[in-house]
Amino acid sequence: MQNIFQIAAACLHGSDIDTKLELTHSAWKMHRAGDLEFHSRQPPLAIAETRFPARPVLCDPRKMPRRKLTSPAGMLAFYHAIAHIEFVAIHLAWDILYRFRGMPQAFYQDWLRVAHEEAQHFTLLREQLLNRGCDYGKLSAHRGLWDVAEDTADDLLARLALVPRFMEARGLDVTPGMIDRFRQIDDQQGVAILMRILEDEIGHVALGSRWFSAADRHGERSEGG
Numbered sequence: 001m002q003n004i005f006q007i008a009a010a011c012l013h014g015s016d017i018d019t020k021l022e023l024t025h026s027a028w029k030m031h032r033a034g035d036l037e038f039h040s041r042q043p044p045l046a047i048a049e050t051r052f053p054a055r056p057v058l059c060d061p062r063k064m065p066r067r068k069l070t071s072p073a074g075m076l077a078f079y080h081a082i083a084h085i086e087f088v089a090i091h092l093a094w095d096i097l098y099r100f101r102g103m104p105q106a107f108y109q110d111w112l113r114v115a116h117e118e119a120q121h122f123t124l125l126r127e128q129l130l131n132r133g134c135d136y137g138k139l140s141a142h143r144g145l146w147d148v149a150e151d152t153a154d155d156l157l158a159r160l161a162l163v164p165r166f167m168e169a170r171g172l173d174v175t176p177g178m179i180d181r182f183r184q185i186d187d188q189q190g191v192a193i194l195m196r197i198l199e200d201e202i203g204h205v206a207l208g209s210r211w212f213s214a215a216d217r218h219g220e221r222s223e224g225g
């Protein structure tokens with residue numbers, strides 16, 4: 001029987017992309033087979049121990065080039081940008097699971113499912129990059145998505161308020177417009193991927209709201225670090 005928090009630590013504290021994805025999918029399979037235990041043995045390490053790959057290089061969002069979807073370079077930049085959002089989202093799901101202890105087991109199971117879904121989203125988008133002769137990491141990416149995780153590392157209510165209920169909810173608002181743009185340029189694979197992401201993210205926002213209310217009601221503010 002493997003321990004969920006040890007797998008979370010391995011995923012967060014290693015920098016290799018494929019290892020992170022394999023750990024995420026195998027944790028989900030183990031959970032489905034009843035082979036995961038959810039008791040925490042050691043307190044979480046500080047959020048500064050989280051590791052990201054050396055590439056993509058992270059840049060100030062204001063300095064990122066703006067490109068139109070109508071050019072091949074614009075399509076690549078767009079797929080790369082949303083692949084990056086999904087890649088960081090894998091870490092956001094693992095981190096909320098890893099950092100905030102003493103919650104009911106359902107909390108950990110819910111965020112494990114989110115991590116698994118975010119890893120699937122990332123893989124779908126990465127395939128689109130690979131089909132176009134690119135890979136995740138070859139272009140620069142938006143710095144700052146992880147800042148909100150660092151800023152809320154010791155406050156579960158703030159984390160739930162800012163990540164699923166604000167950042168992801170804002171994603172729900174912009175995704176239908178992106179789907180329309182993909183329809184206009186007749187990228188049916190892109191449309192299908194974004195529809196799948198939208199459907200899953202609606203579930204993630206709902207989970208965030210449910211756990212926000214539960215944590216708020218019970219005054220549960222897990223100690224993080």
Ligand SMILES: [Fe+2]
Pocket residue numbers: 086089117118121197201
């Ligand atoms: Fe996602």
